Amino acid sequence: LAKTTQPISMDSYEGQEVNITCSHNNIATNDYITWYQQFPSQGPRFIIQGYKTKVTNEVASLFIPADRKSSTLSLPRVSLSDTAVYYCLVPTGANNLFFGTGTRLTVIP
């Protein structure tokens, strides 16, 4: 079971870069790492996923070291609208998707 561990909460000022790290020590060879964003009263929304090294899209970057036992979600120049809960997800198998408690990011003006 590739359980994940994230910080419970983080605060950041507007315009700063935010890095949220997730530990997944038991990740299996074929597992991908996926990050989701959730606003209040909404379902989670996919942000980014990766297998190794670095992945970047229009929203975020994902850094994965060679041992793949952790990953870091990087949000460049956050704004107030980035205030949300961020979940790191590592499937335990083909269809068994467990979310952790997530990281509550608060962006301060």
Add this chain to the structure above:
Amino acid sequence: NAGVTQTPKFQVLKTGQSMTLQCAQDMNHNSMYWYRQDPGMGLRLIYYSASEGTTDKGEVPNGYNVSRLNKREFSLRLESAAPSQTSVYFCASSEVETGAYTGELFFGEGSRLTVL
């Protein structure tokens, strides 16, 4: 482009009543899931269905039953509701790619259930 649709959006039940939450997806996904989210908490997997005709228990299946009616629809039933089942319920779907599972889930807007 509806994606994942859940009904009802809100429901109030009395202890012991039964109800079914409905979920439908129009993305032709094989896999569907039911999660619950208690206030201030993360999501917990109740049941999932890897493909039409199959269902499996997740982390917190007690008190629930599911039916994968066809490829599009996956329902969650509470046979005898309890106050501990007051929560927001999310349905999700995903496509499993051959060779490596990618894990992208598409969620519905949620169904807010209160059991008195």
